Every structure is written in structure tokens, then in C-alpha cells.
Amino acid sequence: MPTHQINPNKWIELYSDYLFNYTITRVNDREIAKDIIQDTFFAGLKSMKNFKGEASERTWLISILKRKIIDYYRKINSNKGQAEVRMTYNNAEDNEGDWLEERAEDEGYLNAQEALENTELGDAIYDCMDKLTAKQAAVFKMKTILNYETEAICNELNITPSNLWVIIHRARTAMAECMEKNWL
Amino acid sequence: MSKFFFISKKDAFHICDKSQYKESTIWEKFKLMIRCLFCDATRHYVNRNTKLTEAIKTSKLDCLSHHERQLLNERLKKKLKDEV
The missing domain is CATH 1.10.10.10 (Winged helix-like DNA-binding domain superfamily/Winged helix DNA-binding domain)
Incomplete structure (x- = not known):
């Protein structure tokens, strides 16, 4: 039996900051985070009829947001993949070892x-x-x-x-x- | 003279709150310190309040500004209208 109601008029007041903080810690860019939560709310509006009320509104919005964040990373990863194909490493001896430095773990990973x-x-x-x-x-x-x-x-x-x-x-x-x- | 050094618990809490935002004076902080020496409740409040500030600082929390939130609200309302 559904126990939770959906009310998009309250979404900004109740969830925008939570969703924004959730997103910015995962994408590290304010503008992108804003775009992603806007897309999340719009997607939420579109699929409102699928809300069964079994989970809270916030949990439901978070599940949409997670998909949006994954979509964002898929998109930038596919762009990065294209960039890597274009990238060339020359074989000059004086450049030996450079590739290793470029592929070394960055500090961000160590602080994961x-x-x-x-x-x-x-x-x-x-x-x-x-x-x-x-x-x-x-x-x-x-x-x-x-x-x-x-x-x-x-x-x-x-x-x-x-x-x-x-x-x-x-x-x-x-x-x-x-x-x-x-x-x- | 004692009024010069001693503050009430209510005032101590207020100074402690202001201190979390670096809005208290050195003199106020000194008076808060004196109060902490003999008042368990003040000491407890200061410890807890400081821990909260540290936690917020560590988490690097962020949120939308008033303007950003308004803009998002307008867009959502427009979309909601279109959907209906």
C-alpha cells in the first residue's frame, strides 16, 4: 500500500540542496551539478505516474539522480575515449618513461x-x-x-x-x- | 567588577555561536573561557558546537544560493505547467 505522496511543488524547497550536494560531491562542477539536478527534476515530472509511493519522494528522486550522474560520466567517458584514440606517443628515446608519469595514479584517487x-x-x-x-x-x-x-x-x-x-x-x-x- | 568578567550562560552560548562564524571579539572569547572554567553546561555546549563546526568544515558541504534556487524553481514550475 503506498505510504508516500508526490508533490513536485515542494521539490525545490525540500530536496534541491540535498540533491545538489549529492551531485557536486560526485561531479565537482557547480554548473554541471545544477544541470544534472534540473534534468533530474524534469525526468521526475515525466515519470511521476510511475511513483508507487513505496519509497520516500527523496529516495525516488535520488534513484533518478544516480542514473543522471551515470549518464553524465558515460557521456564524458565516451568523449575521453575519442580523445585517447587521437593521442599519439612518439617513440623517441628521450621521451622514454613519459607515458608512465602520465598514467600514474593521481592524488585524487589516493584520497578516494x-x-x-x-x-x-x-x-x-x-x-x-x-x-x-x-x-x-x-x-x-x-x-x-x-x-x-x-x-x-x-x-x-x-x-x-x-x-x-x-x-x-x-x-x-x-x-x-x-x-x-x-x-x- | 564581577559583571565585567562573568557572563550568564545565555550570553556564553551566544558568544560561542558567534565564535563559530568568527564574529566574536577577543574580549568576549576571554569571558567565555572564564565561564567554561566553572560551568559544565557551557563547556559541554562549546565542545559540541565546535565539533559540529569541524564536521561541517570537513564535509565541504555545498548548497544552492538563493538566486540559483529561485531560477531552478521558476524552470520547474514552467515545466510543470507545460506537462499539465
Whole structure:
């Protein structure tokens, strides 16, 4: 029996940041990440009728997003493959050994474990942020993740600085409690 | 004189929150430190708050700016309208 409902009008508010963070940690490019989540939402709209309600809306969107990320890598890998075919290594003796350097593991690969842990930590933080009220989450994100100035947040959300610090305090207390249970 | 050095728990929490964003003064930090010496609750709050800041820093979290989110919202709404 379906237990979850679908409501595309709430997708941006509820899931855009989570999906964006999920994507950017995997593609490392802000513009590409934005394009991929837009494609994900559009694909979600197209296949709304296939939503059975057995999984949560977020899980369903993530499964679409994962396919979009795979598609993206397939696309760039096929482009890279074409580039490699064109690439030539000359046989001059003074260049001997160059190919080895070019094919050596890059630093990024060596840090894969660390990157994976950071991704999981990011997911845990977003899970905790989901439990905040909409206003707390908005203020917390602007102040902590986007590093906006207090004044800018107050102007944008039409709140006073003291109001902002009360919201920050409540958000941080709830976040710390949640993170203590789930991660720290 | 004591008011000069000693702060309430509420003020200590507020200074600690501001410190996470590097918005507290050295004098405020000093007063927070004094409070930490004799108040378990403040010490606990400072430890937990610092751990949270470290976790967020380590995770290198990112999210959409207000403008980017608005733009995405407009596009999705337009698409939703077209689909319907």
C-alpha cells in the first residue's frame, strides 16, 4: 500500500540542496551539478505516474539522480575515449618513461577514501538538516554553508540580527544533538 | 567588577555561536573561557558546537544560493505547467 505522496511543488524547497550536494560531491562542477539536478527534476515530472509511493519522494528522486550522474560520466567517458584514440606517443628515446608519469595514479584517487567519508558525512548533515524547521534550515544554510554576512541574511529574510542568532542557536543545538546520535 | 568578567550562560552560548562564524571579539572569547572554567553546561555546549563546526568544515558541504534556487524553481514550475 503506498505510504508516500508526490508533490513536485515542494521539490525545490525540500530536496534541491540535498540533491545538489549529492551531485557536486560526485561531479565537482557547480554548473554541471545544477544541470544534472534540473534534468533530474524534469525526468521526475515525466515519470511521476510511475511513483508507487513505496519509497520516500527523496529516495525516488535520488534513484533518478544516480542514473543522471551515470549518464553524465558515460557521456564524458565516451568523449575521453575519442580523445585517447587521437593521442599519439612518439617513440623517441628521450621521451622514454613519459607515458608512465602520465598514467600514474593521481592524488585524487589516493584520497578516494577520504572523499567517500566526506560524502557520507555530508549526507548525515543533510539528514539532520531535514529535521529543522524550514526557517531554521534556511538561516543555517545561508550562514553556515553559504557563509553569508549576518546583515545580508537579515535583509533577505526580513529578520533582526537578534532574531537570527536565536534561530542559529536553536538550529545548532538541534543539529549537534542529531549529529551526536548519527555521526559524531 | 564581577559583571565585567562573568557572563550568564545565555550570553556564553551566544558568544560561542558567534565564535563559530568568527564574529566574536577577543574580549568576549576571554569571558567565555572564564565561564567554561566553572560551568559544565557551557563547556559541554562549546565542545559540541565546535565539533559540529569541524564536521561541517570537513564535509565541504555545498548548497544552492538563493538566486540559483529561485531560477531552478521558476524552470520547474514552467515545466510543470507545460506537462499539465
